[in-house]
Amino acid sequence: MNKRVKLVSIVLAALMAAVFTAGCSGAGSAAEASAVPTVITTTPTEEPSAEATAEPTATPEPTPEPTPEVTTSLAQLQAKDGYMPPKSLDGIDPLNDKVVALTFDDGPHPENTPKLLDILKENDAVATFFMVGTNAEEYPDIVKRVYDEGHEIGTHSWNHKDLMTLSLDEIMTNQYGKANDAIEAATGLRALIDRPPYGSMSEDMAEQIGREQILWSVDPEDWKYRDADTVYDHVVNGTDNGGYVRDGGIILSHDIHATTIDAYERIIPALKEEGYKFVTVTQMMQIAEIRGKDIEYRFGHAPTAAEAAKNGSEPSAGTEE
């Protein structure tokens, strides 16, 4: 069943490449560019109506470069107008590369986030930033810089509330929705991924939200230990409580602390030295899909495109072989 889904994706990608090539010979208007991603939208994720009604009517800026090579069957990662496209796995061997995702929460911060961006650039590394809406609204230039420099952005609520104390409607409209409004105001596009503050989320709520809620597999507790040496040690050497970095891991940190940034100045080269390649969260989701792994850092299994279209004749895609 999965093979069939993948085959369909490959055929669609081929078709789309043809369409794209044809489109390039023309004037390449914004209308053409935005028409391309809809071709691979085999089954778009249904947004809960709460967020759908909260969508502003403003026309988003034209999407930069379409990414036709993304052939994931995860419904959440299908290209959607007005949303940041997932990153392709160009240059990554998903089965053989040793990969790790660096994730930074609670920013952007006016001094520490730009400093981290400089470090990432020096090391040719990518990261994922789960932003708090109030900070994204206050520092739109930094949000834009994060996106323009090839990193990934996710929402981390509007004002860092424990989402499990709120209703689905409040989460979608006033927390994730409002944070996404701020991200869209800065970049022209909305984010495809979220991380709940404190990791506070139930599987049931994640399912109702309808998007993977991205957690982590390594927690160096950088918010607690405001000491660069300790944070370095916790990430590179691991701890019993916070977990150990390994292939496929997602590391949690916070770009609002100067000590964390100082630690990452050394952590990034150290992990590179160990042979790790840095990937974003949407890349890690695709790698996990290709590897057929059930991953520990997400709540609520995201439906495949086939599963999302459960009205159709296709039964659930089930587990990967």
Ligand SMILES: [Zn+2]
């Ligand atoms: Zn947080």
